[in-house]
Amino acid sequence: MSQRIKPRTLKGFRDYLPQAMLAREQLIDTAREVYRSYGFAPIDTPALEYLEILTGKGSEETDKQLYKFQDHGGRWVGMRFDLTVPLARFVAQHYQQLGAPIKRYHIAPVWRGENTQRGRYREFVQCDFDTVGTESLTADIETALVIHDLLRALGFQQFTIRVNNRRVLNGLLEHLGLAEQATAVLRALDKLAKAGPQPVAEEMARTARASQEQIQHVLRLAEIQGDWHSVLAQAEQLVGASQVGRQGIEELRRLGQAVQAAGVPPQRLQLDLSIARGLDYYTGTIFETFLDQLPGIGSVCSGGRYDNLVEVYSPQHLPGVGASLGLDRLLAAMEELGMLPGRATPAHVLLVNFQEQDLEHYLAIAARLRAQGVRVDLYPEPKRMDKQLKYADRRGFRFALIAGPDELAAGHCQLKDLQQRRSTEYPLDETLQELAQAILTADA
RNA sequence: GUGGCUGUAGCUCAAUUGGUUAGAGCGCCAGACUGUGGAUCUGGAGGUCGGGGGUUCGAGUCCCCUCAGCCACCCCA
16 A cells, blocks of 8 residues: 555544444434424435525525535535525425425434534534424424423433523614614624623624613613513513514513423523524524533524525415424533443344354344344354453443353353343243343343 | 644553653453453554654754644534
């Protein structure tokens, strides 16, 4: 070999080893189950879209982060940076066949060419669920419930879903005569939690040319603290006579009431009038979800209502609402919190290999166990047993199945529980039902 | 995209003021122990000191560039 190529991966792109991938797949399975329990159905869309489909939808910033290039036919194409914009295109293209409302989930990778950090990558998987084609607040309420169920199903106890409504913000800005500069004001406001009031006020003065009085008014809204009820009461005064603002407040009132009535503990759902979200397409309810133990990692599940996004591609009015679970960010958090299992194998049992001439026996035993749902890993070569047991141990197998010449001759086998460190004898009969039951029971 | 910090074996880290053939622990492979795992001992594999260039008699060590990681800004999952 003249020149060996150095194996490496691009910045922000990663390989996933078995242990990590098992955790990812388990998380995906959980998300899928929760989505399905609410009736969301799966879809998929291409990684590449015509560039014009993607640009100008999220924000100026997302346009800059877009991976784009000319394909072999000279077409300008881009890699999707989220799953919501492709969904809008998808709905516009297929709503005749689908009918409304459309409830779909979509678990797939997205790409953003931005700088990397802990829990921030250039290729990452989002787990989106959305309801398109209804303006009903029920869809917003269910979105909150799904987020809640999802985090609970993943094993989280301490998390906070922060809720706001763009209409409240827009109402206030309208009331203050800042409707024109809404984007700039909201962008500055979004930084309040991190930066504090001083820098935010300065940014508003600079980018939105807001007066001191206007700024103070906006900041007052964001600083409102308290329970759901009192926050709304105070916000009501600040938005004044604004029609939009009052609608937003009413929506939040109904949403808060319904979600709590559905059994979500009040402390998990917080009204936070300062969250605005950087994406331009949101029009109503907005959600962000933070882990109480790791607030610094950012939101692990965000979303909101976007009533006009599909109209970019279709004359139909197709309002939508949904949210996106950040799989990779969540996994980074779970790893930090020690919530990930250390297993590196999906198999329940390692079948020890004693000698080449008994291969057919091993294959038959494995086949019978698999037929009953047991995942069996047959060691490929007759190595020393201590090596094989060490292999099983290191990878986190619960069981090793020992069926050497002695056992085969006697018509039974040893099931070795590597966790409890003891063996039990089982008959090697036609079905191996007793053995399979023992393995599957211990696994559950 | 901007700024700061970091970069030695798979992992965690050593290596006097620049000075011969770059070390340790853990892990991996093998043996002691040819049918019973997290122990012990012995041996082995694995590094172009992230990569490239420069200064120097001599660079892991100093300088520049580049790549990657972390942090902040920005934005976001």
